[in-house]
Amino acid sequence: MLSFLGCGNMGGAILDGIVRGGVFSPEKILVANRESEKNLSLKKKYGIGTTLEVSDLETCEIVxxxxxPQGLDALEFSPKKNAIVISLLVGTPVAKLQKKFPDARIVRTMPNLGQFAGRGMTGIFFAPDATFSPDEKSKILEIFSAGGKVLNLDSEEKIDGIGAISGSGPAYFFQFAENLVSAAQKLGFSPEESEILIRQTMLGAGEVAENFSEISLGKWKKRVMSPGGTTEQAIRVFNEFHLEKIVDDAVAAAMKRTRELSK
Ligand SMILES: NC(=O)c1ccc[n+]([C@@H]2O[C@H](COP(=O)([O-])OP(=O)(O)OC[C@H]3O[C@@H](n4cnc5c(N)ncnc54)[C@H](OP(=O)(O)O)[C@@H]3O)[C@@H](O)[C@H]2O)c1
Incomplete structure (x- = not known):
């Protein structure tokens, strides 16, 4: 039995991928939430089992x-011996989860916003001192790949790295998109026109990068930049203002905060 202890925004996105992708059939899924309304709407949408009592999940193989993350300390829950607890919690180390659930095997994950559109990017780290069978590992990878791509990581440090890159990454792109929307308005486009221009440009760049992944992102940039052309001038300005350094510093700041929160 697969269960969700707390199924809100991210849990709901993962649940959606699992049911649509047929990774688990609805009758093998049990969701615990504190609000009966949330449970009712998930039950209606997916035909899964729901409960208001987290103790009902204590017989499940996977939770x-x-x-x-701030709800972890107060949580009263004892998974069954050898159960697999897959954590979605940002900045919560395996050691802390192991202390909380000493009889369980821990898997730490870092999904991102794309999961809501079946385009997620999830990093997964299997606690090294627990044993997972190949079947268990592939089932867990399937849970997340139903809603996007998955990277199986060989160190916990990389989970924090994933957080600072692809976890926060959608917001970085939205920041840039917001600035581009404002630049478009300064050229005389209405707010609505500007949003259409930028959304479609982001989507087109993303689709091209995904559909022709044999071409590196740097090469795609060069394809848009004809020598002596207009794009080249814009990129020159990004370089003059050291965009690369700005991005490095921003990611370093996200990493620093992750380390503070992990203590
Ligand atoms: N959202 C993202 O983009 C994202 C990305 C990466 C990782 N994450 C991680 O995913 C986790 C969930 O985030 P979220 O955005 O999905 O939060 P959320 O929408 O608030 O979902 C959490 C759900 O858990 C329920 N819950 C809390 N404590 C519970 C308890 N003791 N028993 C039963 N249900 C309980 C909440 O119910 P109430 O409403 O009653 O509190 C809510 O339905 C977080 O740890 C976050 O760090 C999220």
Whole structure:
């Protein structure tokens, strides 16, 4: 039995991928939330089992922990011996999860916003001192690949790295998109026109990069930049203002905060 302990935004996105992708059939899924309304709407949409009592999940083989990190200390839950607890919690180290659930095997994951559109990017780290069979590992990878791509990581440090890159990454792109929307308005486009221009440009760049992944992102940039052309001039300005350094510093700041939160 697969269960979700807390199934809100991210848990819901993962659940959606699992049911649509047929990774688990609805009757093998049990969701625990504190609000009966949330449970009712998930039950209606997916035909899964729901409960208001987290103790009902204590017999499940796999528990996806989908609560907020700040709720962990107060949580009273004892998974069954050898159960797999898959944590979605940002900045919560394996050691802390192991202390909380000493009889369980821990898997730490870092999904991102794309999961809501079946285009997620999830990093997965299997606690090294637990044993997972090849079947268990591939089932866990399937849970997340139903809603996007998955990277199986060989160190926990990389989970924090994933957080600072692809976890926060959608917001970085949105920041740039917001600035481009404002630049478009300064050229005389209405707010609506500007949003259409930028959304479609982001989508087109993303689709091209995905559909022709044999071509590197740097090469795609060069394809848009004809020598002596207009794009080249814009990129020259990014370089003059050291965009690369700005991005490096921004990612370093996200990493620093992750380390602070992990203590
Ligand atoms: N959202 C993202 O983009 C994202 C990305 C990466 C990782 N994450 C991680 O995913 C986790 C969930 O985030 P979220 O955005 O999905 O949060 P969310 O929408 O608040 O979902 C959490 C759900 O868990 C329920 N819950 C909390 N404590 C519970 C308890 N003791 N028993 C039963 N249900 C409980 C909440 O119910 P109430 O409403 O009653 O509190 C809510 O339905 C977080 O740990 C976050 O760090 C999220």
């Amino acid at each position: 996806i922990l989908g609560i907020k």
